[in-house]
Amino acid sequence: IVIWAAWLGLNVFLFVYYFLLFDRDKKFYYTRVLLGSALAWARASAKCLNFNSMLILLPVCRNLLSFLRGTCSCCRRTMRKQLDHNLTFHKLVAYAIALFTAVHIIAHLCNFEWYNDSQQAADGSLSSILSNLHQDEESNKWLNSIHTNSTTPAYVTFTTIPGLTGVIITVALILMVTSSMEFIRRSSFEVFWYTHHLFIIYFAGLVIHGIAGLVRGQTAENLNKHNPEHCVQDPTHWGRNNTDSHCEEPEFESIPAEVSPTICSLCRVLLATPRSAQAVAVVHPSKVLELQMHKKGFSMEVGQYIFINCPSVSHLEWHPFTLTSAPEEDDFSVHIQAAGDWTENLIDTFQQQKPKTPRINVDGPFGTASEDVFQYEVAMLVGAGIGVTPFASVLKSIWYKFQHADQHLKTKKAGQAAFNFDNDTDVVTGLKQKTSFGRPMWSNMFSAVATAHPRSVVGVFLCGPQALAKSLQKCCHQYSSLDPRKVKFYFNKENF
Numbered sequence: 001i002v003i004w005a006a007w008l009g010l011n012v013f014l015f016v017y018y019f020l021l022f023d024r025d026k027k028f029y030y031t032r033v034l035l036g037s038a039l040a041w042a043r044a045s046a047k048c049l050n051f052n053s054m055l056i057l058l059p060v061c062r063n064l065l066s067f068l069r070g071t072c073s074c075c076r077r078t079m080r081k082q083l084d085h086n087l088t089f090h091k092l093v094a095y096a097i098a099l100f101t102a103v104h105i106i107a108h109l110c111n112f113e114w115y116n117d118s119q120q121a122a123d124g125s126l127s128s129i130l131s132n133l134h135q136d137e138e139s140n141k142w143l144n145s146i147h148t149n150s151t152t153p154a155y156v157t158f159t160t161i162p163g164l165t166g167v168i169i170t171v172a173l174i175l176m177v178t179s180s181m182e183f184i185r186r187s188s189f190e191v192f193w194y195t196h197h198l199f200i201i202y203f204a205g206l207v208i209h210g211i212a213g214l215v216r217g218q219t220a221e222n223l224n225k226h227n228p229e230h231c232v233q234d235p236t237h238w239g240r241n242n243t244d245s246h247c248e249e250p251e252f253e254s255i256p257a258e259v260s261p262t263i264c265s266l267c268r269v270l271l272a273t274p275r276s277a278q279a280v281a282v283v284h285p286s287k288v289l290e291l292q293m294h295k296k297g298f299s300m301e302v303g304q305y306i307f308i309n310c311p312s313v314s315h316l317e318w319h320p321f322t323l324t325s326a327p328e329e330d331d332f333s334v335h336i337q338a339a340g341d342w343t344e345n346l347i348d349t350f351q352q353q354k355p356k357t358p359r360i361n362v363d364g365p366f367g368t369a370s371e372d373v374f375q376y377e378v379a380m381l382v383g384a385g386i387g388v389t390p391f392a393s394v395l396k397s398i399w400y401k402f403q404h405a406d407q408h409l410k411t412k413k414a415g416q417a418a419f420n421f422d423n424d425t426d427v428v429t430g431l432k433q434k435t436s437f438g439r440p441m442w443s444n445m446f447s448a449v450a451t452a453h454p455r456s457v458v459g460v461f462l463c464g465p466q467a468l469a470k471s472l473q474k475c476c477h478q479y480s481s482l483d484p485r486k487v488k489f490y491f492n493k494e495n496f
Contacts, residue, residue: 003082003089004089004092005317007055007089007092010045010051011051011052011096012047014044014048014051015045015046015047015048016042016044017044017439018040018043018044018047018048018339019040019041019043019044021060021080022035022039022040022044023039023040024044025217026218026223026228026229027217027219027220027223028217028218029218029228029229029232030117030218030228030232030252031143031216031217031218032141032163033126033127033130033232033348034112034114034118034127034130034131034143034144035110035111035112035115035215036348037112038107038109038111038484039111039215040112041103041106042103042104042108042215043098043215043255043496045101045103046104046106046128048096048100048117049100049101049104050206051201052093052096052097052100052304053097053203053206054304055093055357056090056093056094056097057199059086059087059089059090059093060086060087060090060270062364062366063087063306063366063371065083065366065367066304066366066367068083069369083367084236084369084492084493086205086260088323091180093397094176097173097391098173098177101169101170101173104485105166105170106261108166110151110155111215112146112156112157114152114154115131115144115145115156116128116146116151116153117146117151117359118131118144118153119131119146119147119148119149119294120148120149124236126232126235129235129236130142130143130144130235131143131146133249133250134249134251134252135147135166135240137191139251141219141252141461142216142252143216143250143252143339143376145160145214145215145230148400153484156214160214161208161209161211162209162210162211162213162214163214165206165209166205166209166210167206168201168205168208169201169202169206170203172198172199172201172205173202174204174341175198176195176196176198176199176202177194177465179191179192179195180192180196182185189226189307189319189340189342190317190341190342191316193318193370193396194316194401195318200304201306201386204429210254210255213253213254213255214254215254215255216251216252216253216254216255216310217255217467218250218251218252218253219251219252219253219305220423221251222250222251222252224307225248226238226247226248226249226250226251227247228250230403231247231250234247238250238285249421256426260495273335279356280292280356281291281350282351283351284335285343286337287337287347288336288337288338288386289335289336289337289338289343289346289350290333290334290335290336290358290383290424291308291333291334291336291350292325292331292333293331293333293362294330294331298362298365299327299365300323300325300327300332300364300365301327301367301371302326302327302370302371302374302390302393302394303322303369303370303371303390303391303393303394303461303494304323304364304365304366304368304370304371304374305320305321305322305323305364305366305368305390306320306321306323306332306362306363306365306366306377307319307320307321307362307363307364307366308320308321308334308336308360308361308362308363309360309361309362310349310359310360310365311358311359311361312349312358312359313342313345313349313358314342315344317342317344318361318363319342321334321335321336321363321389322334322368322370322389322390322391322393322463322494323389323390323393324390324392324396325393325396326393326396326397326399326400327397328397328401329396329397332365332463333391335386335389335392337385337386339386349407357419368390368494369461369492369493369494370391370393370461370463370492370494371389371460373459374397374459374463375459376458376459376490377453377456377457378449378453378456378457378458378459379394379414379458379459379460379461380445380449380458380459380460380461380463381394381414381461382460382461382462382463382468382472383463383464384462384463384464384465384468385429385464387463388493389490390461390463391461391463394414394461395414398414406486417438422462441465442471442472442475443478444473445474446476446478446489447479449479449487450479450481450487450489453487454486454487455485455486455487456487457487457488458487458488458489458490459490459492460472460476460490460492461492461493461494462491462492462493462494463493463494469493472491475489476489476491477489
């Protein structure tokens with residue numbers, strides 16, 4: 001809440017600050033004569049848009065998050081848990097970008113109309129005089145970006161760099177936002193994956209967008225020779241015939257473009273370090289593929305995940321899978337359940353008898369909430385469907401640690417490990433006997449753990465659907481004591 005409040009406060013501060021700046025800055029005095037307050041709305045929203053575009057990639061920089069998890073290992077649990085909300089923050093920033101984009105577009109549509117009205121005016125008004133200044137010169141000192149009466153706002157939109165890049169940026173943003181809806185991600189992940197890579201076009205367009213500088217302000221040098229608050233009283237005497245040396249003709253220049261978002265974009269690309277791995281495949285019942293790969297310098301922690309790419313299936317698609325191996329093992333492995341075109345094609349590719357095993361590219365590993373499982377004396381592990389996979393790694397590692405009498409292991413009880421799925425056998429162990437049948441009685445389980453460990457900090461870890469997450473999170477709040485000396489449940493959920 002503190003981080004989100006700080007982000008919201010920064011957005012409000014930036015918007016108000018730049019709104020007042022452009023609404024009061026002397027060099028935009030004549031620009032405001034033509035455009036009114038729409039100038040401040042357009043520029044303030046643009047500043048907030050750039051700020052959020054700089055932040056949008058940070059929550060999905062997986063290497064950065066893994067680094068922060070490692071550096072925050074000695075921090076309080078509440079501090080580390082903030083990293084588990086990275087995707088929520090990413091979506092929140094995206095919504096802010098969409099909002100400020102809408103404000104920016106509406107303001108500029110108004111600007112183009114008022115530019116056009118000023119250019120069409122022939123009544124000798126101040127806006128008409130300003131629109132005609134320096135239009136016939138090649139000095140680039142003009143104020144109104146619409147230079148002739150035949151020029152329309154639509155023409156400016158599709159024939160100028162700011163207008164055309166603005167259209168491209170908006171289309172890219174609309175495609176990214178709409179394809180991010182959950183039902184599209186679930187039903188057609190490829191659409192989400194490919195359209196989300198339009199962020200490259202989005203950032204490129206954002207950098208180029210302000211180069212031409214259609215919205216302009218008075219030059220600093222000219223402000224010394226033309227004080228708009230004084231000279232506006234008699235615009236007909238501007239220039240050479242004016243006896244007042246401080247009322248020469250006003251001259252204007254474009255507002256410099258901003259390139260800050262490209263820094264994060266470049267870092268996001270450079271921090272990706274995929275590597276190739278040779279995999280051994282085992283196909284389990286119910287179309288579950290187990291890939292066992294050699295480390296080759298690979299280092300992992302429990303509960304982490306990797307991104308996998310198989311060029312034989314698709315050169316561009318990368319999908320996340322939780323590691324089911326333990327850090328103490330020589331190889332690392334994942335279990336992949338058929339849940340879409342890509343996974344089904346991957347399983348079919350490995351099932352086919354080919355002379356050469358398909359090549360697998362791996363990016364990672366990356367940290368998740370399950371890394372903190374050994375920071376708790378009591379842990380409840382809840383997996384639904386293929387969501388049991390991260391806890392296979394946890395349980396294997398616990399076994400290895402007990403075998404080697406690891407003195408650093410805090411966990412004394414693996415209280416609940418409820419595997420709930422529709423298959424006849426466990427997708428990891430292959431055993432026919434399940435831990436429990438039907439939906440668990442969560443209230444009874446939490447009550448029993450709270451009674452058995454009245455002064456413990458209990459970690460509840462889930463890899464499963466959102467509906468189950470809401471139930472478990474509610475139980476964590478319900479059965480946690482307000483007394484800091486008594487039992488406290490901490491909810492942790494895997495996010496991809």
